[in-house]
Amino acid sequence: MPNSPKMTRRQFVTVIGAGLSAIMGTIVGLPAIGYLLSPALEKQKGESWIPLGALEKYPLNQPTLFTFTRAKKHGWEKTVTSYGVFVLRTSETQVRVFSNVCTHLSCRVNWKEEVQEYVCPCHDGHFAIDGAIVSGPQPRPLDEYQTKIEDGNLFIFLKEA
Amino acid sequence: MFQRLFQWLDERLGLTSIHDVVLDRKVPKVNWWFTLGSASLFLFLLQGVTGIFLTVYYVPSPDHAYDSVQYIMNEVRFGWLIRGIHHWGATLMVLVVFIHMLRTFFYAAYKYPRELTWLSGVVLLLATLGMGFTGYLLPWNQRAYWATTVGTEIPGTIPLIGPFVTSVLRGGADLSALTLARFFAVHIWFLPAVIAATIGLHLYLVIRLGISHIPDEND
Structure with a gap:
């Protein structure tokens, strides 16, 4: 959309870039928290x-x-x-x-x-x-x-x- | 509100000028091959982060290395994911760094005034291969053990100093606990420090000198 009045090419790339970063950050970040907490979440059968x-x-x-x-x-x-x-x-x-x-x-x-x-x-x-x-x-x-x-x-x- | 906060920070940190110098540079018309440098940087950071996470559970001792990797893979939540990313990211990084070098070579981008960018890139390529070599031993399974046996045997064929080089790499005549410990140290401290510092130099030169255009009929 080179002549789109709503959004410039630069804005589009910024939005897509930020969105992809957020998605990748979540995919890697959330499991990372589980990874660190893992031993504390295990129940030892006592x-x-x-x-x-x-x-x-x-x-x-x-x-x-x-x-x-x-x-x-x-x-x-x-x-x-x-x-x-x-x-x-x-x-x-x-x-x-x-x-x-x-x-x-x-x-x-x-x-x-x-x-x-x-x-x-x-x-x-x-x-x-x-x-x-x-x-x-x-x-x-x-x-x-x-x-x-x-x-x-x-x-x-x-x-x- | 955010505008004012940003202005306050910008005035003190110079965020806008950093952005202008680092990101808002003039570049010639380029193609997708020119993204491989950024891809290498991204992969290095990804390897750094997943590597830091792996050290939470990994133990570099012959008694525990294999078992701790099994524990990461089978029992730690998302351990398979973190190690999987580190494993495949390593292979991908060697590939991406190598193709990045090929692009620079075939576009003749290593010439004046970018010789030092090329030379620091050589250091980065060799350090990346070193990361692959030292990381390969750490799971301490049969493949790791014998690959490192062979890999440390190879410099042993150098005339005169060969056997000495092998024993320096292994920390003794045989592959042992000392080998595992020093490979671990090189893998997580020495080489990452070398790579991080050299990336700093490499990026400084890229920003200072700009990137060269694709050769055309006038060259």
Whole structure:
């Protein structure tokens, strides 16, 4: 349109140029935002039922340590975390499961048969067989897991931070 | 409002005179082959931006390079797009820069007084090929590994200094973590700095000297 009264050639090129730039900027720019936010938008599945095997293999009234590991994926890298829990079977069908992580500063507690207490080696925290505080600097009893029994097998519900 | 804001900025920044000098230049009658310089500049900026984005996830270590590229391609949102643009943009840039050189050559635009524009263009072409060579290793897959093995072997045939050149390129006798790290450094720091500075010189000369017309019967 060389003689168009409405728009000069220069204006036309300017408008088309700006329009194309805006479209290309959007096509590249919007995905770029998604690209940067991507890891923050991934949901880590942090909850699961962990099988601890047949309930009957755990002795009555005798805390038994069970250890397992959980792998977590961060991008292309896997991090393996180990967990330890004390299984305390209180009757034929009843069971309580405690974390072996001391509630003071996260050291691992051990079951001491001779004193019938869990003892933390770091700052001498003592817990009773049911996880209650006996003595020491710890602020609260041992953490307890939610349990379920299916077909005679014990499961605990693990929530990962 | 915008008029006054613009005037305020223009008075201080000299926007109008920049526009007049840089963009509102007198040019001879040209054709589409004359757009390849701008296309090269655009591709360089595009490679720069997508490259910066790739470094968000890419890790230049033999333990992680391949896995981090797989992660970008399969799990990061639009990672395939960003890397795809970088991958194809690289090939296209070599092509466009090369045809840009052919145009300059066949239109004899490298002659007086534009010799330095041509010479800086030679630096830009070689640096672009260097970008292609160093970037090729970074995915750390079989093709990258063996292509770089062969590519660093070639200067080894130079008499006397050949083996030394190869070990400088590789950072040792073998292709290793050191090779990957130095290729990465050259790819994202050294060569882009050289290219950016040389583009500055190249564009300054284009603006200062103008571009030559297409040769006709009077030449």
